[in-house]
Amino acid sequence: MLVGEIIKYYREKKGISQSKLGEGICGKAYISRFESGKVTLSPEIIYKLANKLEIDINKEIESLYLIEKHLNDWNQAIIMQRTTQIEGIKLELEQNPFIMASKHAANYMLLTGRYYLHKNMFKEAKSIIENVEKEFPTLSNYEKNLLLHIKGMYCISTFRTIECEECQTAVKLLKQINLAEYNNEEYYYHLAFAYHHANAKVSAFTYAEKALQFFNKTYNHVNAMNAQILMLMQFDSERDIDFLELVENYKNLIHNCVILGAQESKINILYNLGEEFYKKGKYDQAVSYFEEAFLLTDKSSIKYLRRLYHFTEACLDGKLLKKENILEKIDAGTKLAKKQCQIYFNLYKLLGLKCKKNLSQYYQFLAEVVVPQIIATNNTSFFEQYGKILYNHHVEQKEYEKAIEVDKSFKLMHQVLN
Incomplete structure (x- = not known):
């Protein structure tokens, strides 16, 4: 953003016309061209315009340049789970009047989505994701990867909830990330979790181990421990x-x-x-x-x-x-x-x-409602438990064709992942 855009922002905020702002300083045409970045004005004239708008132009310029640093610090604080720092930087960013008019707007929105995931505010996170996809059709390579990461995290975070996404979706999203463009190995942890939910234990362990190496290297002790927990779960x-x-x-x-x-x-x-x-x-x-x-x-x-x-x-x-x-x-x-x-x-x-030991109703409800719902959402971990119960029941009842259908469904779910 140019200095002229800062002037334009505050002029419009105060409801002052270009002619009124330029009175005694310079003409309306100069103000118009200056705000659009077509001409430059002397420091003296800029100071007079800023003074008329009652702003400290140097402070506003500094605030603009600090946006990128604050965004990087905010992302790092969320990764490290530093609650006080997360909330402090969030407040600073919210008070910056230029952030949504700057080149960092998409990055800010994406990190806001990540913040909502950190706070378990899933509906708000989903709204941010949808807004970014609609309002920012041309993202930088870094932002494209950040969007993939956040969408993958959303799928993992809402797994088995009312907003449930398929765990396979998370795997597919996170595998698209280009580490050379993104430079954030933390995503290995979320990819490991996605594989864990999909019951792909070898892949889950492999990526959890990579995440552990990254967390140890960056002294992220809490997440290093979480990666170890995830490895043990396999x-x-x-x-x-x-x-x-x-x-x-x-x-x-x-x-x-x-x-x-x-x-x-x-x-x-x-x-x-x-x-x-x-x-x-x-x-x-x-x-x-x-x-x-x-x-x-x-x-x-x-x-x-x-x-x-x-x-x-x-x-x-x-x-x-x-x-x-x-x-x-x-x-x-x-x-x-x-x-x-x-x-x-x-x-x-x-x-x-x-x-209540209503076993006939139990197996009927299992076969007609629970297992079909699990299959429809490709929930492999639930199928591992409840599909097995239904399969064994069909075998015990000598309903072999039905047992074969259950087995086919399980194999098909794993094919979707691979």
């Missing part, structure tokens, strides 16, 4: 690692979370430990970790809904609560899910049928 305690060793690794990471004050990471580990004990049929320990995780989780979040569900499921499978208490939990979860997530709404309903 291990199968039946084949890849001793179960006790896996648990010990998770407990060591919990200790690191306490040292770093990384509460959200600690909650994620507690939940993951619950899942590991649940898969082993150790329901007492699973319930203990699930309960600690969901009690520390914001009740308005999708994570609370998910963690409450798995706590209730483990209580039912382990016969650790009375039937009426389990049904109370299911009812509470169903009410929350109705507002937030259709998939979990149906899963809570399925769990209720299981608790």
Whole structure:
């Protein structure tokens, strides 16, 4: 932006005509050409115009030049999860009057979208993404890659929510990023998470390891720990690692979370430990970790809904609560899910049928509603669990053609990813 554009901005803001501004200083034609960048004016005349507009022109020019630095600092603060710095820079950028008229407008909008993702404000983030795609048809190479990154992050962040996008979409978006143009290896972490949601464990581990190297190199200790958590999540305690060793690794990471004050990471580990004990049929320990995780989780979040569900499921499978208490939990979860997530709404309903031992209705609802919904959203991780239940049921009932159809659907979902 030229100095003339700064003058034009404040002139229009104050509702002053070009003729009025130029009175006693210079003619309207000079003002018009100066504002459009066709002529230059002497420092003395610029000072007089600025004085008439009651602005410090040097301060305004400095503010303009600081935009790029503030944007870079803001992006870095979000990557490093420095909350105070994130909010401070956001406020400074919002107070800059020129930012949306500058060449950095698209970058600012994209980082605002990333900020909303950081705050779990998904609708606002989606609105920003749509606005950028509509209003900024010609982005720089860096901005194109940043847009891909943010769209991929949005898909991951809204996975299993009412705004759910396919996890395969996140993989496809993030794989398009050109690192030579983008120069931000942090995206490896989000690509690893996308592969994790798609149940592609080898790829998830590979990219999580790359992310870990980047986070260690940049002293990003919290995200380095998150990358380690993601790597551990890819291990199968039946084949890849001793179960006790896996648990010990998770407990060591919990200790690191306490040292770093990384509460959200600690909650994620507690939940993951619950899942590991649940898969082993150790329901007492699973319930203990699930309960600690969901009690520390914001009740308005999708994570609370998910963690409450798995706590209730483990209580039912382990016969650790009375039937009426389990049904109370299911009812509470169903009410929350109705507002937030259709998939979990149906899963809570399925769990209720299981608790009441209405097995014929259970398998009918599983076959006619739950599994088709999972297939429609290409949700491989859910299919791994509920598709398997349906497949085994068909085999037990000697419904082999139906079992084959379930198996075909599972293989097709993996082909979509690859």
